[in-house]
Amino acid sequence: MRSLFRNGNLAIVLIVVVALILPALLSSGYQLRMVSIIWVFALLAMGFNLLYGITGQISMAQQAFFAIGAYGFAMLQAKLGWSPFVALPVAVVIVACVAAVIGLPLLRLRTHYLAMATLAFSLMMVGLTNRWVDFTGGSAGIQIRTITVGDWSMSRAELYYTLVIVAAIGLVIHNFIISGHLGRAMQAVRDDETGAESLGVNVTAVKLRVFVLAAVYAAVGGIGYGLISRQVNPSFGEFPVIVSLLTIAVVGGLGTRFGPVIGAIVVVLAPQALARFGEFETLIYGLCLGVFLIFLPNGLSGVMERLGARMLRPSSAPGRRSVTKNIVEGGAR
Amino acid sequence: MDKFSVLLFSGLTNGSVYGLVGLSLSLIYGANRVINFAQGEFVMIGTMSAILFMATYNLPLPVALVLTLGVVLAMALALEFAVYLPLRKRDAPPLTIMIGTMAFAITTMGVALLIWGPNQLSVPNILPMEPMTVGPLITNWQQLAIISSFVAFLGLTWFILYRTSFGLAIRATGVDPKVALLMGIRSDRIVRFAFLFSATVSGLAGVLIGPLLGGQISIGLALTVKGFMAAILGGLGSPFAAAAGGLAIGVAEAMIAGYGNSLYAEPIIFLIILMVLFVRPYGLLGDFEAARR
Numbered sequence: 060m061r062s063l064f065r066n067g068n069l070a071i072v073l074i075v076v077v078a079l080i081l082p083a084l085l086s087s088g089y090q091l092r093m094v095s096i097i098w099v100f101a102l103l104a105m106g107f108n109l110l111y112g113i114t115g116q117i118s119m120a121q122q123a124f125f126a127i128g129a130y131g132f133a134m135l136q137a138k139l140g141w142s143p144f145v146a147l148p149v150a151v152v153i154v155a156c157v158a159a160v161i162g163l164p165l166l167r168l169r170t171h172y173l174a175m176a177t178l179a180f181s182l183m184m185v186g187l188t189n190r191w192v193d194f195t196g197g198s199a200g201i202q203i204r205t206i207t208v209g210d211w212s213m214s215r216a217e218l219y220y221t222l223v224i225v226a227a228i229g230l231v232i233h234n235f236i237i238s239g240h241l242g243r244a245m246q247a248v249r250d251d252e253t254g255a256e257s258l259g260v261n262v263t264a265v266k267l268r269v270f271v272l273a274a275v276y277a278a279v280g281g282i283g284y285g286l287i288s289r290q291v292n293p294s295f296g297e298f299p300v301i302v303s304l305l306t307i308a309v310v311g312g313l314g315t316r317f318g319p320v321i322g323a324i325v326v327v328l329a330p331q332a333l334a335r336f337g338e339f340e341t342l343i344y345g346l347c348l349g350v351f352l353i354f355l356p357n358g359l360s361g362v363m364e365r366l367g368a369r370m371l372r373p374s375s376a377p378g379r380r381s382v383t384k385n386i387v388e389g390g391a392r
Numbered sequence: 393m394d395k396f397s398v399l400l401f402s403g404l405t406n407g408s409v410y411g412l413v414g415l416s417l418s419l420i421y422g423a424n425r426v427i428n429f430a431q432g433e434f435v436m437i438g439t440m441s442a443i444l445f446m447a448t449y450n451l452p453l454p455v456a457l458v459l460t461l462g463v464v465l466a467m468a469l470a471l472e473f474a475v476y477l478p479l480r481k482r483d484a485p486p487l488t489i490m491i492g493t494m495a496f497a498i499t500t501m502g503v504a505l506l507i508w509g510p511n512q513l514s515v516p517n518i519l520p521m522e523p524m525t526v527g528p529l530i531t532n533w534q535q536l537a538i539i540s541s542f543v544a545f546l547g548l549t550w551f552i553l554y555r556t557s558f559g560l561a562i563r564a565t566g567v568d569p570k571v572a573l574l575m576g577i578r579s580d581r582i583v584r585f586a587f588l589f590s591a592t593v594s595g596l597a598g599v600l601i602g603p604l605l606g607g608q609i610s611i612g613l614a615l616t617v618k619g620f621m622a623a624i625l626g627g628l629g630s631p632f633a634a635a636a637g638g639l640a641i642g643v644a645e646a647m648i649a650g651y652g653n654s655l656y657a658e659p660i661i662f663l664i665i666l667m668v669l670f671v672r673p674y675g676l677l678g679d680f681e682a683a684r685r
Contacts, residue, residue, distance in 0.1 A: 186659030342502025
């Protein structure tokens with residue numbers, strides 16, 4: 060349990076405190092919506108970070124799980140009349156099952172093949188949501204009612220606080236996994252699958268667990284996004300979502316603890332600033348992404364870590380180290 | 393029979409374009425293990441440049457073609473020098489470079505948006521589009537031009553790869569870049585050739601397919617995805633397998649749309665690709681790639 064309260068948890072407390080005070084400083088419902096979306100994307104990005112940043116398995120199906128989660132949540136309520144408190148966990152479980160079913164055969168694939176197979180899966184899903192109008196409501200989507208219990212119904216501010224708490228729990232789990240035994244196994248899989256296997260890591264089990272976990276993060280994010288938008292439609296699973304997700308991963312820093320949150324803040328707020336540039340928006344977006352990739356490969360959180368490390372210990376800056384390499388080098392010494 | 397031949401030719405036409413994008417992707421992948429997410433944008437720029445030079449400036453066809461080629465080649469060099477080389481120098485893994493090419497694709501779309509705007513423009517066709525009959529088959533000149541340029545590029549690629557010493561160097565790099573380097577092959581030149589040749593193939597495909605797809609700056613992404621699917625279905629390791637994959641996707645798409653359900657043609661195609669990957673993880677013809685692992 061001690062590792063739960065070790066390094067970095069002060070930062071989580073800080074993030075949560077700032078996040079909880081924030082609504083008091085905002086003036087409009089639009090701004091509240093924006094900051095709510097930050098936490099949705101942070102959740103989505105945490106799953107992706109575990110999967111790609113730490114385990115090295117790229118998935119382009121995250122936006123599909125995002126959409127399936129939201130659709131499941133909406134349809135269980137609209138079609139079966141379930142209460143949202145039942146629909147939410149069931150939708151998450153459905154996504155976990157779907158991820159396990161497609162993950163088991165797909166995770167045999169590596170790198171680009173995995174990326175393309177997962178992309179094929181998500182394009183198929185988007186195609187279905189767009190076309191199967193009777194079941195999914197087509198491009199208009201399905202309404203999601205605000206959560207209501209008796210006379211009380213959840214306001215936008217209450218939804219925001221809920222999202223902050225969910226995202227904070229998500230972040231604690233995310234960081235706990237990275238620093239724990241599973242995290243080491245994941246990094247070993249990323250650096251060298253054969254090496255990891257020879258050290259006793261069950262590569263398939265690790266990959267599948269992380270794949271399902273990432274899908275669950277995406278589903279929770281998707282349900283949050285559905286509640287904010289008060290509806291779900293096929294755009295939840297479309298390409299812009301995965302582009303935003305990749306941008307968050309790159310800008311925040313791949314394989315870092317706070318990258319997903321930092322990246323989500325930048326990626327949700329930057330288009331607001333860029334909107335002033337009108338037609339130049341897409342161009343600037345692309346250029347910024349490229350500049351980050353080339354000049355700040357560890358993202359903003361890499362910059363912060365380096366600054367922090369320089370203040371604490373002037374001599375050594377912590378970088379991402381290869382676990383298997385450490386072990387192999389240690390053995391050789 | 394009429395319906396069949398119309399479907400067959402429209403399938404072969406689209407399939408040729410998917411195949412050419414797949415071939416481009418596979419050539420670059422063979423040289424440096426990078427997937428170029430901007431490949432479809434080369435097709436888009438080919439189409440849009442054709443509009444610019446042929447319709448807006450009214451230049452004669454040969455001049456317009458040369459200028460279009462110049463634009464896509466300049467774009468390929470920009471991709472290499474602005475994205476690929478800096479990332480390679482910093483030892484970025486291939487998937488990070490793929491995200492870099494995605495950034496390049498977004499930038500290209502941003503530039504294209506400034507030049508051409510978001511609306512669909514009509515593309516001047518080089519060849520007549522009136523239907524004509526060849527024996528029992530119904531087609532038109534534009535379709536025949538696309539299909540024959542597909543065959544021509546396939547032949548040219550085969551000739552370069554298997555009948556020249558430069559092609560031998562390309563194949564050696566594909567098998568093992570390090571050993572190829574030790575044998576005195578300049579892998580950076582191979583990579584540059586792959587980028588330039590792929591840009592030429594995709595750009596010309598863009599000029600030809602433009603009248604059929606319509607000139608819109610958003611067509612690039614869909615073509616990139618279809619090109620990938622082609623390369624993955626056939627097998628990334630060989631340009632010819634990738635091209636065959638493209639043809640298969642194009643024809644299957646047209647047939648499912650014509651005889652089955654036109655609404656669900658696209659999801660069904662993706663489902664089939666997914667199923668193929670379950671059974672054959674390195675593509676239908678991907679034994680070469682599988683053996684190398």
